[in-house]
Amino acid sequence: MGIHERKQREKEQRRKQIMEAARKVFSAKGFNKATMEEIAGEAELSPGTLYLYFKNKEELHTSLSIDILEYITEQMKKFIDRQDINAEEKMNTLKDTFINVYEYDPMVLINLFHLQSGETLKNLSPEVLEELTETSSDALSAITSIVSEGIDQGIFAAKHPVAMADIIWATYSGVVLWVDSKRLLNNEKDFVKQTLETAFEIMLNGFKIK
Amino acid sequence: MGIHERKQREKEQRRKQIMEAARKVFSAKGFNKATMEEIAGEAELSPGTLYLYFKNKEELHTSLSIDILEYITEQMKKFIDRQDINAEEKMNTLKDTFINVYEYDPMVLINLFHLQSGETLKNLSPEVLEELTETSSDALSAITSIVSEGIDQGIFAAKHPVAMADIIWATYSGVVLWVDSKRLLNNEKDFVKQTLETAFEIMLNGFKIK
DNA sequence: ATTATATTTTGAACATCATTTATTGTTTGA
DNA sequence: TCAAACAATAAATGATGTTCAAAATATAAT
Structure with missing residues (x-):
């Protein structure tokens, strides 16, 4: 047996x-x-x-992305339900999580963000596509819950929480991709961490009610 | 002759x-x-x-990206030196420019953002790489000048203007890439425009001195 | 234990391109 | 009219993702 x-x-x-x-x-x-x-x-x-x-090269690649996405979600779940910190502090913890993941394996993360491209998605089997959709959705839900909490606590302005979560994720991927490629273009040092810090500072300030 | x-x-x-x-x-x-x-x-x-x-496929592709980048810069130059509008209004005009370019040819723009990947950059001839570096730098300078103006006018908080310009560009690319791929994943309608509107609203609010 | 069946792995064959090169065609200047 | 320069082609080459028939291995049955 x-x-x-x-x-x-x-x-x-x-x-x-x-x-x-x-x-x-x-x-x-x-x-x-x-x-x-x-x-x-x-x-x-x-x-x-x-x-x-694996059905093909793209699906093998996607499986790695799903893994790292799951890891990110797992890390987020560790603190989203904590009662002892408010939404603003959770945003900062989120930022730290994002930075940690980047520093742990920059290339896999960059590859994940590149996956977000139509041509790749077309080559995936329905099952893997489904899994990816599911995993992305989980990650976004976790972010959304932080934003919603901030709105409920009266800390953040009441905009559409899903759009706000999208913007957080988009900023993360955008900063990682752009600052990293700028480094390659100009032989600069790696400013990803610092830029993420500043971006989150601005975003958080932008979220807040004045 | x-x-x-x-x-x-x-x-x-x-x-x-x-x-x-x-x-x-x-x-x-x-x-x-x-x-x-x-x-x-x-x-x-x-x-x-x-x-x-063209030296190879990647260089042909890059030439298109340089073209669209030049177009964006050209559009920005039309208003960055205007004296009759302040930095906040210029930020809104910038947002409109970004949205227009996206709507004019989404795929070419998405491809431009994908180019920002190390593996592609390695295959370019020195001349084209130089041209790309130059063009990106021009675009970023234009954005930086708006930010600097806002700081000088006492509207924006005094952070590093180059970092702020990077964040604007990163947010643009991040939102376009992420929201578009989300659309493909979930068969949603195209929320890029709305999300860009919200992202700029938040960013602008985040820039401002309270 | 031996044989048959099912499972897993292999590696060579195949197909699809990106890229190179030998050749052909065309324009220019003498 | 012709030779040199230039431009374009079509076929060859090489790299690589993918498939498939055969081999190797494990399991089940007698």
């Missing part, structure tokens, strides 16, 4: 092993420059095997 | 013709799905000819 379960477990392990190899290669080369052959090599498997676990 | 000039002109025309074909195809298919063969077909040329005018 345990055989089937063990096989299931092994299948899941193999999947994780491929994803870990993919994470390394995508992180080092970016989506286009990474090759399935190199990922297979890193995972000590043949290229064909990758297609038994 | 005019022959050389005519040839120069024809060369420039052919370049434009290729870019126009590329614009159509990239706009319809996105970067990865668009093929050089299809672009060549659209331009009524053979694939090889494209390489006499």
Whole structure:
């Protein structure tokens, strides 16, 4: 009776092993420059095997993005329901979470934000697309709940909370993508953290009732 | 003596013709799905000819982005030096410009924002990279000048103007990319315009001295 | 234990492009 | 009229994502 379960477990392990190899290669080369052959090599498997676990290159990439999105959501859930801090403090904790995730693995995060592109979404299987939709929606709900709390507490101006959550997420992705590419264009040092700090300061100030 | 000039002109025309074909195809298919063969077909040329005018696919794509960036900068220059409106009004005009550009050709704009990715930048010739750096820098300078004016006028809080300009640009790109991809994920209608309106409202409020 | 069946993996074949190059065609200037 | 310069082409090349028939391995049945 345990055989089937063990096989299931092994299948899941193999999947994780491929994803870990993919994470390394995508992180080092970016989506286009990474090759399935190199990922297979890193995972000590043949290229064909990758297609038994992922429909195609885009779906393998998307699975990594889903993982990091889930991680972000998990981190947010650790503090959104806390009663001892108000919405403004939660916004600051959110900012810290965002910065931590960026610093932990900048490339995977940047790749996640790039995924937000129509051409990629078209190549996903319905299941993975569904999973991505679900995960994004969870992340956005968590952010929305902070905003709503701020409005309820009379700290934030009463705008549409979903739009506000979108703007928070958009600012996060926009700052990471733009400041990082500016660094590459101008051989600057990495200002992502500082710019995120300032952006959140401005956003928070913009949210508040005067 | 005019022959050389005519040839120069024809060369420039052919370049434009290729870019126009590329614009159509990239706009319809996105970067990865668009093929050089299809672009060549659209331009009524053979694939090889494209390489006499552009080093590679990425450089052709980048040329389009430079064009739209130049257009944005041009639009900004029309009002940044006006004396009859203050910095806050200029911010609103900036927002309108951003919305107009999005509505004129969403895909080319989205592709521009996607370009802001390290892996693409590595494949550009030094000249085109230089041109892109220059153009981005021009656009950012224009935005920075609005922010600086606001600080000088005592309307905006005195933060680092360059960081503030980065945040404006990052918010623009972030909102366009995220809200558009959310639309694709959830089959929603296009909320980019409304979200940009709200984002600017919040940002402007966040900039202001209370 | 042996054989049959099912599962998993392989690696070579295939198809699709981006890019290069040898060739052809065209314009210019003498 | 012709040679040199220029421009464009079509076919070849190479890289790489993806598929598939065969091999290897594990499980189940007799």
